[in-house]
Amino acid sequence: xxxxxxxxxxxxxxxxxxxxxxxxxxxxxxxxICNTNMSSANAPKVFVSxxxxxxxxxLIASQCNAILWEKDEPPTRAEYLEKISGxxxxxxxxxxxxxxxxxxxxxxxxxxxxxxxVGYDHVDVKECAxxxxxxxxxxxxxxxxxxxxxxxxxxxxxxxxxxxxRAVETGEWGTWKPxxxxxxxxxxxxxxxxxxxxxxxxxxQCLNPFGVARxxxxxxxxxxxxAELKAxxxxxxxxxxxxxxxxxxxxxxPETAGMFNADAFRKMKKTAVFVNSSRGGVVNxxxxxxxxxxxxxxxxxxxxxxPEPLPTDSPLLSLKNCVVLPHIGSATHDTREAMAVLAAxxxxxxxxxxxxxxxxxx
Amino acid sequence: MSLxxxxxxxxxxxxxxxxxxxxxxxxCQVTVHESDQAPTRQEYLDAVRGVDxxxxxxFxxxxxxxxxxxxxxxxxxxxxxxxxxxxxxxxxxxxxVKVANTPxxxxxxxxxxxxxxxxxxxxxxxxxxxxxxxxxxxxKWESGLWLAGAEIAGSVIGMVGLGRIGLAIAKRLAxxxxxxxxxxxxxxxxxxxxxxxxxxxxxNDLLEQSDFVVIACSANDSNKGLFNAEAFKRMKKTSxxxxxxxxxxxxxxxxxxxxxxxxxxxxxxxxxxPEPLPPSDPLLGLPNCIVTPHIASCxxxxxxxxxxxxxxxxxxxxxxxxxKTPLY
Numbered sequence: 001x002x003x004x005x006x007x008x009x010x011x012x013x014x015x016x017x018x019x020x021x022x023x024x025x026x027x028x029x030x031x032x033i034c035n036t037n038m039s040s041a042n043a044p045k046v047f048v049s050x051x052x053x054x055x056x057x058x059l060i061a062s063q064c065n066a067i068l069w070e071k072d073e074p075p076t077r078a079e080y081l082e083k084i085s086g087x088x089x090x091x092x093x094x095x096x097x098x099x100x101x102x103x104x105x106x107x108x109x110x111x112x113x114x115x116x117x118v119g120y121d122h123v124d125v126k127e128c129a130x131x132x133x134x135x136x137x138x139x140x141x142x143x144x145x146x147x148x149x150x151x152x153x154x155x156x157x158x159x160x161x162x163x164x165x166r167a168v169e170t171g172e173w174g175t176w177k178p179x180x181x182x183x184x185x186x187x188x189x190x191x192x193x194x195x196x197x198x199x200x201x202x203x204x205q206c207l208n209p210f211g212v213a214r215x216x217x218x219x220x221x222x223x224x225x226x227a228e229l230k231a232x233x234x235x236x237x238x239x240x241x242x243x244x245x246x247x248x249x250x251x252x253x254p255e256t257a258g259m260f261n262a263d264a265f266r267k268m269k270k271t272a273v274f275v276n277s278s279r280g281g282v283v284n285x286x287x288x289x290x291x292x293x294x295x296x297x298x299x300x301x302x303x304x305x306x307p308e309p310l311p312t313d314s315p316l317l318s319l320k321n322c323v324v325l326p327h328i329g330s331a332t333h334d335t336r337e338a339m340a341v342l343a344a345x346x347x348x349x350x351x352x353x354x355x356x357x358x359x360x361x362x
Numbered sequence: 363m364s365l366x367x368x369x370x371x372x373x374x375x376x377x378x379x380x381x382x383x384x385x386x387x388x389x390c391q392v393t394v395h396e397s398d399q400a401p402t403r404q405e406y407l408d409a410v411r412g413v414d415x416x417x418x419x420x421f422x423x424x425x426x427x428x429x430x431x432x433x434x435x436x437x438x439x440x441x442x443x444x445x446x447x448x449x450x451x452x453x454x455x456x457x458x459v460k461v462a463n464t465p466x467x468x469x470x471x472x473x474x475x476x477x478x479x480x481x482x483x484x485x486x487x488x489x490x491x492x493x494x495x496x497x498x499x500x501x502k503w504e505s506g507l508w509l510a511g512a513e514i515a516g517s518v519i520g521m522v523g524l525g526r527i528g529l530a531i532a533k534r535l536a537x538x539x540x541x542x543x544x545x546x547x548x549x550x551x552x553x554x555x556x557x558x559x560x561x562x563x564x565x566n567d568l569l570e571q572s573d574f575v576v577i578a579c580s581a582n583d584s585n586k587g588l589f590n591a592e593a594f595k596r597m598k599k600t601s602x603x604x605x606x607x608x609x610x611x612x613x614x615x616x617x618x619x620x621x622x623x624x625x626x627x628x629x630x631x632x633x634x635x636p637e638p639l640p641p642s643d644p645l646l647g648l649p650n651c652i653v654t655p656h657i658a659s660c661x662x663x664x665x666x667x668x669x670x671x672x673x674x675x676x677x678x679x680x681x682x683x684x685x686k687t688p689l690y
Contacts, residue, residue: 144513144515144538144539145513145515148481148484148485148513148514148515148538149485151477151481152478152481152482152484152485152487153487155474155477155478155481155482156478156481156482156487159474159475159478159657159660159661160657160660161478161482161487161652161654162491164654164655164657165488165652165653165654167655168638168639168641168646168653168654168655169641169646170641171638171640171641172655173637173638173639173655173656174399174400174638175400175419175421175638176419176655176656176657177376177377177400177419178376178377178378178379178419178665178668178669179377179378179379179662179665180657180660181655181657181660182660182661182662182665183657183660183661183662184661184662185470185471185474185661185662185663185664186474187470187471187474187661187663188663205537206537206538207537208537209533209534209536209537210470210474210477210534211470308499309494309497309499309500310494310499312494312495312496312497317494317495323487323491324491325487325490325491325494326490326493326494326498326499326508326509327499328485328486328490328508328509328511331485331508331509331510331511332510332511332512332513333510334513335513336510
């Protein structure tokens, strides 16, 4: 049972809530409802489905009747559906499936869904549009952090960092010889970017001084990338067959789902390094495992998998030539805070009927 | 008498790529230590007896004992490395033994590995990989700040040394839109620094202002233990140290303390004291320390190019021609 508390809040000119200071009580582990005043019938009711950075939390709590999920563990689906009954707005993460069932459970008052992510494959945007629900997301502000992580992952894979670290820990590091733990260099290589969007373009820009001979890309045209980096727009098969590095930076859509499959891996070079920091769903994971085991491709670096989290007994984790990270693409303090604040701003603007800073067009 | 006995004798200390071996066998009578186990000192002292040329790795100490063991006919030593602390160059010069190393060809691979360590430390990759293996991925993501790391964009870079390798690293970092590149060296290097807007500062200023400190200078007696407790105290608590130069430049005990107590944020090391680093070394128990086994030059193209360069230098010396990359 949720415990209603009164807590201090910022004075917001437009809403003019009456601010009441009183002692706060909190049942350990229970979700907390913050009211901005004693009778807050006007403040919209929102559910925030995870713990989020303080700045965003305060912003939401100052403008809304916020039901905050404060536990480390995520709510179960049943708990989630129960908590959202009658809400006006929802602040969610990419791990929450926003589908017709959830929208039904929320009820007819729900008019804004705000996701703290740039990917929105977890949101049924058509269904939201049908119900006149605005959907906000967080493009742009996570571009740099995600591009850096993508490159970190690429280099960790191509330069065999996992094997190197392991060799030190196990005492395999002896008086080495040439060709031991030799990796694939970027110098003189062809890099294929699948999806030259914000993130893909930033990745390519950062890789440029490494001596990359050629950038190929597929997806939508990017004139800036072509001008600045001489990136060549090619069909996907040419990208597969000519690239030393294949970097997936595309959104997960019905068109891209499972595109990296046995056929794709067969077309790639046997020494190819495949990097995915987009969504696990663009990869046919069984086919990838087979390709890595058989030497159809050289190595893979993944920040995203199916499912997430990846179970500890996944064959991917026992492959020497595969590096798996736990979806930390945007994990810097500044970026996560900025994402949370933007998602909060999207939520509040949408609830007020104002222009949302980043709205998904349907 | 077979033709091969007229070819100069060459001993190769470890297995090398077949293409380079083929080149060597065409012009020399080659003996090579083929075993996976490295040769002992006595084994290679015996193997070099009577050779004209010696293809070595940095674990081979070239001193009076070795030169005596080889004999006065020894004409050239080619080392598969840029660093030459293992060679008594003056003594070789005295005895007319030519010496060559492999500068230049290792630059891009080494700069790339430095970048892999900088990014691995910033993004906390060791913890990330371990977290997945240990089943920590799950609950922890949800609070939104698990494994939150550092960003290169907007940060201050401090390069210790702006030679070939240092400059190559700085150029790669610049593309990430860092806020400033500082460097320290014995003397300013405007020809390298100006094109990338790098600023010459004192060592202390570099320590105090940098978010990422990258050691890319050559090792000598004057910078032994340069990174000591005092240096770590000057560095930012969130700073990241990366060393791809030589282990001697860092006081490793002081580094351990600094990482453990949070005096600095994280470290990425490709070089240590000793090498190999024993698995029991306390540094390996720190989640914010990443150690790789001196593999900065390890790409297929670079290692092959290094071996080819050693071969080129050996051939030149044996034919009395100028060496490509002589040490004197």
